[in-house]
Amino acid sequence: xxDGWIRRRVVWYLQKKKVTKWQAERSGECLRCGKCCGQCxxxxxxxKVCRIYSIRPAICKAFPLTRDDLKNLKCGFRFKK
Numbered sequence: 001x002x003d004g005w006i007r008r009r010v011v012w013y014l015q016k017k018k019v020t021k022w023q024a025e026r027s028g029e030c031l032r033c034g035k036c037c038g039q040c041x042x043x044x045x046x047x048k049v050c051r052i053y054s055i056r057p058a059i060c061k062a063f064p065l066t067r068d069d070l071k072n073l074k075c076g077f078r079f080k081k
Contacts, residue, residue, distance in 0.1 A: 004069065005038070011066075012059050022066055028077035035073055036063055 012019060034048035042052045050056060064070050068078045 008059065008063070008065055009068070012062065016027075019062060019065055022079075023062065024078045026064070026077055027080070028075070031076040036075060038068070 001029075032049055034043055037043040037050060040050070042050050042056070043078065044051050050060075056068065064073075064075065064077055070077065070079070
């Protein structure tokens with residue numbers, strides 16, 4: 001969990017052009033299942049939903065950044081092959 005968390009923040013803050021390119025290859029939508037949120041303090045662990053979804057940070061809105069973020073996660077997002 002933390003390896004991906006750190007990687008995403010480094011890429012998000014230092015490689016914005018790559019993020020923009022990757023987002024253009026992404027389709028789908030957030031299912032609000034909470035699976036990608038891991039140990040985020042804004043995650044309601046009982047209901048498995050984000051407590052701040054309507055005002056969540058931009059990095060959360062950008063998830064998943066890459067295909068790697070979806071390796072072990074069934075999500076509403078897909079990337080072009």
